[in-house]
Amino acid sequence: xxKNKYLKAYYDxxxxxxxxxxxxxxxxxxxxxxxxxxxxxxxxxILGYRRSWIARVGFIGGAxxxxxGFGFQVWVFTVDxxxxxxxxxxxxxxxxxxxxxxxxxxxxxFAMVFAFLIRSKIGPGAEPFIHDERSTDDRFLIxxxxxxxxxxxxxxxxxxxxxxxxxxxxxxxxxxxxSKNY
Amino acid sequence: MYxxxxxxxxxxxxxxxxxxxxxxxxxxxxKPGKLWFLGVSVTSLAAIIGLFAMFITVRDGIGxxxxxxxxxxxxxxxxxxWWIGIGHAGTFISAILLLxxxxxxxxxxxxxxxxxxxxxxxxxxxPLIHMGRLPLGYFILPYPSTRQLWVNFNSPLxxxxxAISTYFLVSLLFWYMGLLPDIxxxxxxxxxxxxxxxxxxxSFGWTGSVRHWSRHESMSLILAGLAAPLVLSVHSxxxxxxxxxxxxxxxxxxxxPYFVSGAIFSxxxxxLTLMIVxxxxxxLTEYITVGHIExxxxxxxxxxxxxxxxxxxxLFMAWYSGVIYERFTFYNRAxxxxxxxxxxxxxCNVISPQLLWIRKLRRSIxxxxxxxxxxxxxxxxxxxxxxxxxxxxxxxxxxxxxxxPTLTEIAIFAGSLGIFFTxxxxxxxFFPVIAIAEVKSILKSSGEKQVNITQNLLENE
Numbered sequence: 001x002x003k004n005k006y007l008k009a010y011y012d013x014x015x016x017x018x019x020x021x022x023x024x025x026x027x028x029x030x031x032x033x034x035x036x037x038x039x040x041x042x043x044x045x046i047l048g049y050r051r052s053w054i055a056r057v058g059f060i061g062g063a064x065x066x067x068x069g070f071g072f073q074v075w076v077f078t079v080d081x082x083x084x085x086x087x088x089x090x091x092x093x094x095x096x097x098x099x100x101x102x103x104x105x106x107x108x109x110f111a112m113v114f115a116f117l118i119r120s121k122i123g124p125g126a127e128p129f130i131h132d133e134r135s136t137d138d139r140f141l142i143x144x145x146x147x148x149x150x151x152x153x154x155x156x157x158x159x160x161x162x163x164x165x166x167x168x169x170x171x172x173x174x175x176x177x178x179s180k181n182y
Numbered sequence: 183m184y185x186x187x188x189x190x191x192x193x194x195x196x197x198x199x200x201x202x203x204x205x206x207x208x209x210x211x212x213k214p215g216k217l218w219f220l221g222v223s224v225t226s227l228a229a230i231i232g233l234f235a236m237f238i239t240v241r242d243g244i245g246x247x248x249x250x251x252x253x254x255x256x257x258x259x260x261x262x263x264w265w266i267g268i269g270h271a272g273t274f275i276s277a278i279l280l281l282x283x284x285x286x287x288x289x290x291x292x293x294x295x296x297x298x299x300x301x302x303x304x305x306x307x308x309p310l311i312h313m314g315r316l317p318l319g320y321f322i323l324p325y326p327s328t329r330q331l332w333v334n335f336n337s338p339l340x341x342x343x344x345a346i347s348t349y350f351l352v353s354l355l356f357w358y359m360g361l362l363p364d365i366x367x368x369x370x371x372x373x374x375x376x377x378x379x380x381x382x383x384x385s386f387g388w389t390g391s392v393r394h395w396s397r398h399e400s401m402s403l404i405l406a407g408l409a410a411p412l413v414l415s416v417h418s419x420x421x422x423x424x425x426x427x428x429x430x431x432x433x434x435x436x437x438x439p440y441f442v443s444g445a446i447f448s449x450x451x452x453x454l455t456l457m458i459v460x461x462x463x464x465x466l467t468e469y470i471t472v473g474h475i476e477x478x479x480x481x482x483x484x485x486x487x488x489x490x491x492x493x494x495x496x497l498f499m500a501w502y503s504g505v506i507y508e509r510f511t512f513y514n515r516a517x518x519x520x521x522x523x524x525x526x527x528x529x530c531n532v533i534s535p536q537l538l539w540i541r542k543l544r545r546s547i548x549x550x551x552x553x554x555x556x557x558x559x560x561x562x563x564x565x566x567x568x569x570x571x572x573x574x575x576x577x578x579x580x581x582x583x584x585x586x587p588t589l590t591e592i593a594i595f596a597g598s599l600g601i602f603f604t605x606x607x608x609x610x611x612f613f614p615v616i617a618i619a620e621v622k623s624i625l626k627s628s629g630e631k632q633v634n635i636t637q638n639l640l641e642n643e
Contacts, residue, residue, distance in 0.1 A: 037367070099335060099340070124383060136388075
């Protein structure tokens with residue numbers, strides 16, 4: 001067994017999944033991924049994932065949008081082509097606000113969505129490996145790392161640990177470059 | 183999880199995750215019925231007639247319309263504001279109600295967002311063809327041209343360009359990102375050989391990994407936070423088109439809040455019209471319950487009352503300001519040649535929603551359906567009254583004119599309805615009308631079966 005292998009199992013209830021994950025984590029089992037049909041809260045905390053940076057990306061995007069939006073209008077009306085409109089001031093800050101606001105929202109939204117897609121490695125044409133078609137339906141899938149040097153005994157021990165938490169359909173799978181999915 | 187008995191359960195019947203998937207994807211997996219084909223043929227016929235009328239307008243010019251030098255904004259701008267208003271409910275439901283943690287939104291948000299996008303598309307048609315020279319529509323964008331002149335950033339008409347296109351794009355992103363998990367569900371459930379690869383492409387490779395969900399959740403929350411002020415800004419900016427002018431009846435500071443609440447009012451009416459039909463024909467009555475309809479009716483009564491107060495405030499201010507032109511405009515609205523439109527508006531928008539204070543009517547599906555159509559009509563007339571009555575008799579009596587739409591204008595409006603309903607029918611045929619993943623996430627706290635089980639457990643303890 002020199003190839004990377006992993007175990008696949010599923011729960012049919014989200015409450016069971018959370019309990020199972022907690023106890024597996026306590027026992028030091030390596031959990032590669034959890035696939036759920038809907039957002040189950042607290043899993044990311046149990047698995048110890050860091051909070052997403054997407055909010056900061058959104059903030060930066062919004063700031064860039066605001067500066068570009070406001071700066072462009074100022075440049076156009078004071079430097080490039082000052083235009084006398086009904087005797088109003090060239091640098092009419094209040095009337096630049098609507099466009100600045102819209103640009104802020106637009107850039108923040110696009111920045112976040114692109115960051116989300118790129119970071120998650122999804123997007124048009126992405127072809128991830130689908131472990132179980134029912135993981136978008138009613139199954140809560142967990143993928144457990146086995147480790148390179150695992151013997152058959154350690155694998156069956158791991159299988160027992162997982163099935164004790166109420167998981168079903170535990171199977172050993174060959175590595176399919178799991179990292180491709182994230 | 184304890185659920186207060188006061189709260190109405192949101193999902194009726196004996197449901198589990200599998201059943202939720204099956205119930206909502208059924209209309210997509212199965213072949214469409216005759217009713218759907220009939221609907222699509224009627225709406226696409228209307229769309230074709232409308233597109234032909236637009237072609238006539240672009241070929242022969244604005245002379246094909248009834249607008250004249252006095253009333254330059256006729257049905258076209260009325261329709262623009264009406265459609266934009268309808269487009270406000272979707273993002274209101276999915277953004278503002280998400281921030282307020284209203285669980286009942288999960289059954290209606292997806293279709294309301296779709297409705298928003300289609301309504302904004304229909305709205306976008308009108309200012310473009312109203313320019314008369316459609317191929318030169320790109321002149322409204324600030325780009326370096328040989329004319330050297332930039333667009334006027336002081337003009338609300340330009341703010342509108344930015345507001346409406348931003349609103350469209352952000353709503354589209356929000357809708358599509360929310361749709362990703364559900365498209366993945368379709369990819370895994372549809373057997374059709376042509377559709378499966380299409381859903382596979384459209385699902386962007388969504389697998390439901392917890393890492394993706396975690397990012398998706400924080401992104402949705404912040405997008406909602408951004409979209410919430412956006413919803414409020416868009417119709418405010420549309421109202422600036424009127425409010426920053428010096429036309430009597432338009433030049434008022436009340437316009438932005440008045441327009442925004444009117445927009446949400448009309449948007450919810452359209453959501454109700456569509457959903458009452460969809461829940462029945464698509465067997466989704468256990469997901470879109472009478473409770474959902476009642477919740478929407480409560481928003482209608484709130485926004486409808488704000489609109490009513492705004493109408494009365496306007497009337498009062500016209501009298502109290504002492505400005506003779508302002509007074510005359512409102513006198514002319516209520517008693518002049520367009521008084522019929524004014525009174526249709528008043529009846530539909532001010533009086534009829536007040537009936538919803540009666541609980542029985544609020545929970546009556548037939549009544550709500552009829553009322554929602556009344557509101558749609560009333561809100562169209564509101565915009566008609568604002569646009570036409572203020573213009574047709576302004577400062578100089580020698581330029582007073584009457585305005586009547588031509589057949590071309592009527593056909594374009596009918597065509598926009600056709601385009602809207604065709605797109606909506608296509609949407610419900612190929613995409614889930616209800617957010618599958620979101621409904622599943624509230625099943626344990628708001629599903630009838632699940633809550634009954636937990637309540638029995640609590641009682642036995």
